[in-house]
Amino acid sequence: MSIGTSPPRRDGLEKIVGSSLYADDLRPDGCLYGATVRSSRAHARILGLRRDPAFDWTGVTLVTAADVPTNIVTLMTDDQPVLAGGITRHVHEPLALVAAPTREQALAAARAVIVDYEDLPALFDPELAEGNAIQIFGHDNVFKKISIRRGTFGGRQGIRVRGRYQTGLQEQLYIEPMSMLALPRPDGGFTVQGSMQCPYYIDRAVKRMLGDERVNVVQAVTGGGFGGKEEYPSMLACHAVLLARASGRPVKITYRRDEDLRATTKRHPSIIELDTLVSPGGHVLEFGARIVMDGGAYHTLSTVVLSRAILHVTGPYRAEAVALDGVCVATHTPPNGAFRGFGAPQAQWAAERHMDRVARTLGLDPLELRRRNLYKEGDITATGQVLHDPGGFAVLDRALAAAEAPVDDKTIRPGVTAPAMARGRGLALAWHGCGFTGNGEAKIKGKVALEVRDGTVYVGIASTDIGQGTETIFPQIVAEELGIDTARVQMLPHDTAQVPDSGPTVASRTAMVVGGTALAAARALRRHLQSTAMSDEHGFDALLSRLAPDATARVVETYEVDANIQWDMDTYQGDAYPCYGWSCVIVDLRVDTDTGEVIYDRVVTATDVGRALNPVLASGQIEGGTLQALGWATQEEVVLDSRGGMRNDRLTNYIIPTALDAPEMVTELVEIPFAGGPFGAKGIGEIPMDCPAAAVAQAIEAATGAALHALPMTPERVLAALETPGESR
Amino acid sequence: MTRFRCNGMDVQTGAAPMSRLLDVLREDLRYTGPKEGCGEGECGACTVRIDGEPVMSCLVPVCQVEGAEVQTVEGLAQPVVHAVQSAFLQHGAAQCGICTPGFLMAAAALLDENPHPTREEARVALAGNLCRCTGYQKIVDAVVRAIAKEA
Numbered sequence: 001m002s003i004g005t006s007p008p009r010r011d012g013l014e015k016i017v018g019s020s021l022y023a024d025d026l027r028p029d030g031c032l033y034g035a036t037v038r039s040s041r042a043h044a045r046i047l048g049l050r051r052d053p054a055f056d057w058t059g060v061t062l063v064t065a066a067d068v069p070t071n072i073v074t075l076m077t078d079d080q081p082v083l084a085g086g087i088t089r090h091v092h093e094p095l096a097l098v099a100a101p102t103r104e105q106a107l108a109a110a111r112a113v114i115v116d117y118e119d120l121p122a123l124f125d126p127e128l129a130e131g132n133a134i135q136i137f138g139h140d141n142v143f144k145k146i147s148i149r150r151g152t153f154g155g156r157q158g159i160r161v162r163g164r165y166q167t168g169l170q171e172q173l174y175i176e177p178m179s180m181l182a183l184p185r186p187d188g189g190f191t192v193q194g195s196m197q198c199p200y201y202i203d204r205a206v207k208r209m210l211g212d213e214r215v216n217v218v219q220a221v222t223g224g225g226f227g228g229k230e231e232y233p234s235m236l237a238c239h240a241v242l243l244a245r246a247s248g249r250p251v252k253i254t255y256r257r258d259e260d261l262r263a264t265t266k267r268h269p270s271i272i273e274l275d276t277l278v279s280p281g282g283h284v285l286e287f288g289a290r291i292v293m294d295g296g297a298y299h300t301l302s303t304v305v306l307s308r309a310i311l312h313v314t315g316p317y318r319a320e321a322v323a324l325d326g327v328c329v330a331t332h333t334p335p336n337g338a339f340r341g342f343g344a345p346q347a348q349w350a351a352e353r354h355m356d357r358v359a360r361t362l363g364l365d366p367l368e369l370r371r372r373n374l375y376k377e378g379d380i381t382a383t384g385q386v387l388h389d390p391g392g393f394a395v396l397d398r399a400l401a402a403a404e405a406p407v408d409d410k411t412i413r414p415g416v417t418a419p420a421m422a423r424g425r426g427l428a429l430a431w432h433g434c435g436f437t438g439n440g441e442a443k444i445k446g447k448v449a450l451e452v453r454d455g456t457v458y459v460g461i462a463s464t465d466i467g468q469g470t471e472t473i474f475p476q477i478v479a480e481e482l483g484i485d486t487a488r489v490q491m492l493p494h495d496t497a498q499v500p501d502s503g504p505t506v507a508s509r510t511a512m513v514v515g516g517t518a519l520a521a522a523r524a525l526r527r528h529l530q531s532t533a534m535s536d537e538h539g540f541d542a543l544l545s546r547l548a549p550d551a552t553a554r555v556v557e558t559y560e561v562d563a564n565i566q567w568d569m570d571t572y573q574g575d576a577y578p579c580y581g582w583s584c585v586i587v588d589l590r591v592d593t594d595t596g597e598v599i600y601d602r603v604v605t606a607t608d609v610g611r612a613l614n615p616v617l618a619s620g621q622i623e624g625g626t627l628q629a630l631g632w633a634t635q636e637e638v639v640l641d642s643r644g645g646m647r648n649d650r651l652t653n654y655i656i657p658t659a660l661d662a663p664e665m666v667t668e669l670v671e672i673p674f675a676g677g678p679f680g681a682k683g684i685g686e687i688p689m690d691c692p693a694a695a696v697a698q699a700i701e702a703a704t705g706a707a708l709h710a711l712p713m714t715p716e717r718v719l720a721a722l723e724t725p726g727e728s729r
Numbered sequence: 730m731t732r733f734r735c736n737g738m739d740v741q742t743g744a745a746p747m748s749r750l751l752d753v754l755r756e757d758l759r760y761t762g763p764k765e766g767c768g769e770g771e772c773g774a775c776t777v778r779i780d781g782e783p784v785m786s787c788l789v790p791v792c793q794v795e796g797a798e799v800q801t802v803e804g805l806a807q808p809v810v811h812a813v814q815s816a817f818l819q820h821g822a823a824q825c826g827i828c829t830p831g832f833l834m835a836a837a838a839l840l841d842e843n844p845h846p847t848r849e850e851a852r853v854a855l856a857g858n859l860c861r862c863t864g865y866q867k868i869v870d871a872v873v874r875a876i877a878k879e880a
Contacts, residue, residue: 008818015826016814018762018802022827025761173861175766175774176827223764223827224861257767467825467862616821620867624824627864651771651859659852659865667866 002476002486003679006616010471010491011221023179023194023220024254031181032061034243034253035106037096037113038263039088042122042332042643043134046088046115049096055112061099061247062113068242073235074205079137080298080335082209082238088117089136090297090334091645092262094235099243099251122332124644126294127271129329136297137330143295144303144328146310148382148572151321156285158277163357165274165350166710169638170267170631171646172339173656174466176223178264179254180233182240189214190241196233197225198504199462203496205234206241215241216497225466226628227338230506231300232264261649265337266638268293268305268328272313272350278358282369287319287382291326291347296335302328305336307437309343311576312690314382315351316392316431317373322382333644338506340625341689344432345632352428352694353709356701366698370396370429383576391582391608391672392429398668399427399584399606420594424703427586430690433577434674434683435509438567441578445558447500448517450478450525451492452553455544457482457525459518460492460499463510467624468685469617470510476613477515477678481522482540500556508581508683511613513559515678521557528555562676579674581682582608585626585691587663591703593722596715598634598700600663603692607667610674610682618684619667625688626665631657633693637712733794735760736804746792751775753791754801762802762830766859773858776831777801783838785857802830805837813837816875817868824862832858836872844876 014020037049049064051057065071065085073080084093096113100106123134129141137143180194189212192202199217206215217237222229236253243251255263275288291309295302306328313324355373359366374392381387403425435441449460457478465471475489482489492498502514526543530536532553533546544551567574586604591597605622612618635655641647648654673680693711701707706721732741735758744753754760754777763786766772770788777786778800805811813836816822823829832855839846839854846854851872852865860868 006821009821009823011826012818012823015823015829016802016817016833017806017810018760018830020826021761022764024765025755174825174827175772175859175861176764176825177766222825224825226861257769257772469824616867620821620824620863623864623866624862625864628861650769651767652769656859656861658856658859659869660856662852662865664848665864665866 003480003613006614007472007486009469009617010475011465020221022176022223023181026181026193026220028183028250031250031252032099032101032243032247033103033106034097034099034240034251035110036094036239037098037110037115039084039091039093039095041088041117041119042091043120044088044117045120046084046086046095047118048116050114052112052114055109059101060109061243063097063242063246067246068209069211070209072208073238074208075201075231075234075300076303077299082235090332091643092334094239097239097243099247122644124331124333126292126329126331129331130327136332137299141330142327143299143330144306146306146326146572148310148322148324150382150384153286153321153323156277158279158285159361160277161358161361162275163354163709165272165353167270167346167349168711169269170339170636171261171638171654172226172228174224174226174228177255177257177260178232178236180236180240181250181252182237182244183250184244184248185214187214190244191216191218192237192241193218193220194233194237195220195222195229197229197464197466197506199464199494199496200501201231201504202234202237206237209238210241216495219464219494222464222466226340227342228264229466230338230504232337257651258649261654262646263334265300265335267339268295268336268343268346270309270346272347274350274354276354276358278362280362282358282362282364282372284317284319284373287314287322289313289324293328294331294333294336295328296333297330298335300335300337305343309347311383311433311437312344313347313351315348315355316375316429316582318375318379324382333640340628341686342507344686345629345689348430348690349693349711353697356698367427374429381576384573385575389672391670392431394672395582395584395606395608395670396429398670399586399604402606402666402668403586403604420592421590422593422703423590424699425586425588426695426697426699426702427584428691428694428698430583430687431580432508432583432687432690434579434581435513435577436507437576438569438574441513441559442561444503446503446514446517447556447558448502448514448521449500449554449556450521452525455488457489458492459489461514462494462496462499462502463514464494464505466505468510468621469614472617473511473515473613474518477518478522481519482526484540508685511681512677512683515681516676517557517559519678520560521555524555524557525553528553578676579682581684581687583687583691585695587692587695587699589696589699591700591718593704596719596722598696598713598718600630602666603663604666605668605688606670607684607687608670608672608682609684610677611671611680612669613679613681615669618669621684622667622688623665626692627657627662629689629692630696632711633696634713635661637714731791731795733797733799735799736801736807742791744791747790749787750789750791750794751786754786760801760803764827764830766827773831773835774828776834776858778834778838781838781841783835802833805833811837813840813872813875816871820867820871820874822863822868822871828858828860832860832868839872840876846873848873
């Protein structure tokens with residue numbers, strides 16, 4: 001038995017001895033280093049690019065927009081150029097590329113490209129973007145609008161509660177900066193190798209840019225992604241390939257941290273207004289929401305981020321009638337993109353803070369209010385989906401029990417015990433749709449290949465391990481089904497020339513959806529061997545023994561969509577997700593009322609994971625996501641300059657939590673199985689991001705009476721709130 | 730020419746005296762354990778030990794290690810992997826792994842001084858290293874149990 005046990009991660013030994021090769025560790029012979037010439041303006045016409053005549057250009061390759069065969073970064077829409085030519089729409093936008101024998105020479109050459117601009121008026125405020133005379137995207141600067149209506153409004157008696165909630169930008173801050181290598185192939189094509197989540201996104205983007213199919217993409221060991229390496233690497237790979245094409249040499253581009261912070265995607269900022277009618281007993285009768293998200297200058301994945309936000313904005317609570325409206329707009333800021341949670345954390349921050357506001361208004365206990373509205377069996381969501389086995393009460397009970405259990409002193413951080421410390425506890429609940437929304441999986445048709453050679457089973461998937469541990473989990477799934485030792489299951493390299501397209505490594509879908517396909521593939525492999533061996537033997541080795549010793553086999557399985565799932569993209573009605581994960585988080589903290597600093601003592605999480613395929617890896621996902629959410633809650637603030645660029649572009653001033661900032665964590669895994677997942681597993685990658693910020697805000701309110709409604713709750717904001725308690729901000 | 734010992738071997742480099750030790754280790758000596766996460770001493774991914782002390786190699790000019798003993802995570806694994814390396818593997822303390830070599834060097838230095846640290850002592854010793862994957866929980870688990878397991 002392998003499922004439910006925690007064998008150490010497959011790639012662990014190399015990682016602890018330093019022999020894992022990340023992109024920047026790869027050094028092909030004759031490799032040049034690439035650097036990027038970036039826009040210094042938010043919105044401008046580019047009049048021309050010139051080489052500084054004082055600079056020694058010997059050995060330097062220069063590429064501009066004129067050298068790009070098809071100047072589009074292929075993703076969802078065709079609005080973003082690989083290199084901006086006529087107009088630049090955000091500061092730090094790539095305008096040109098250089099390659100040189102050393103990194104220092106390349107950086108110096110990039111600085112020696114002189115750009116002439118004619119400034120144009122720029123637009124930074126997302127609330128003014130829609131329909132503004134300054135045009136960024138389309139005719140109205142709207143990337144996407146979504147509305148959901150269910151039930152009828154009016155005719156009900158109740159108390160109206162309104163609130164406005166905001167969240168800021170957040171940087172993924174993978175510790176390995178972006179890095180990509182392009183190698184000319186003997187056949188005239190290119191191999192791309194680097195740090196990435198989605199090899200086939202890059203494969204498609206580079207092939208389309210070049211108009212040439214002779215491209216393969218290989219993932220190097222990747223030092224974290226969190227969504228940040230979902231779409232941006234397509235742009236970076238196009239850049240590296242352009243330089244390799246122009247120079248005829250391998251080219252590597254590794255961003256410095258400051259460049260990575262300035263240029264790459266962040267979490268979408270949001271402004272969410274909620275307007276509810278509640279009964280005196282605290283039942284939500286009518287739930288209205290208006291969501292505004294800032295997508296930045298190009299679309300990237302904004303449509304889908306907004307979709308996930310609107311689908312989660314009620315939180316895990318029912319309402320008799322809902323009217324939800326969302327818009328994601330364009331501004332002249334660097335594009336925002338995928339980040340763990342993908343719109344759901346912003347939405348549920350608002351939903352949970354609003355629950356606290358309702359409780360305050362009605363004079364009800366916030367926990368009791370939640371119990372009265374939390375989804376139960378058979379409840380119907382805003383999209384009309386009937387819920388089966390909702391886990392809200394299960395995770396709530398587990399979290400409360402764990403939080404109340406007697407604790408070993410060693411599991412509580414000794415927070416500073418200054419007299420100005422106020423203690424508080426806060427709780428929040430969330431749900432998170434696992435996998436792609438609606439009919440997304442039906443469109444993707446993710447594939448898994450299994451090959452048998454010399455008695456070993458090789459798993460071919462395009463899904464990448466960026467730290468979650470999927471290189472370890474997939475052998476567990478396949479070995480379990482075939483009844484063999486996990487050591488006999490190996491992973492093929494994530495090379496688009498060798499593995500089928502399993503869909504992107506996103507949306508909490510790898511273990512659940514691709515893992516489910518791997519399980520189906522293992523069953524298909526057995527049937528294939530039975531047919532080849534003309535035997536109805538069940539055992540893998542018994543079947544192999546009936547075949548020639550050098551016999552090989554290969555099966556490719558495609559994800560089978562549950563025919564019962566119905567989704568209407570036009571009305572946003574139907575089964576939004578195949579299943580939901582559920583989470584409850586309880587935070588114990590102290591507030592330094594002199595400085596406004598929040599100090600975390602302990603965090604209890606209870607998360608419905610369906611089935612913990614590998615409990616150590618599963619809890620690792622939850623603990624890491626929880627701290628990333630605590631950073632978003634109180635520490636991480638992106639400060640923009642007058643051009644809309646990130647001013648605090650260093651790790652000295654963009655502050656993420658250290659081991660001293662982190663609480664001790666108690667991680668409870670609740671298992672409510674999902675029949676469509678492998679051995680019952682649900683997606684778990686993103687749900688840890690959903691609850692913590694709201695639990696922190698409730699705890700700050702419990703400790704001090706100050707109610708905060710905007711993230712991040714930096715010491716400055718906490719102090720300001722302490723000075724005017726009870727006010728909404 | 731700067732001469733020093735690295736992972737028990739005598740090495741020399743003709744790199745400019747103010748070259749970063751990190752670059753000499755990675756570019757000239759071809760070690761892949763020390764990583765560059767920020768280049769300004771904030772993330773700790775480049776941590777190595779100089780005469781036993783954990784130091785961020787992106788902030789050290791190579792001339793400063795003349796005659797010193799430098800150890801990278803590759804050296805920590807010689808002749809056998811250090812107890813804290815095994816503990817990282819066992820307790821799931823490495824996820825994406827990019828910060829892991831730096832954490833291991835800081836943790837090994839702590840355990841040399843204090844073989845049985847409390848969780849809080851471990852947190853203090855590791856506060857100069859950033860990890861974005863683990864929430865530090867399993868890293869602290871691994872460090873406090875590394876030596877206990879041996880005893």
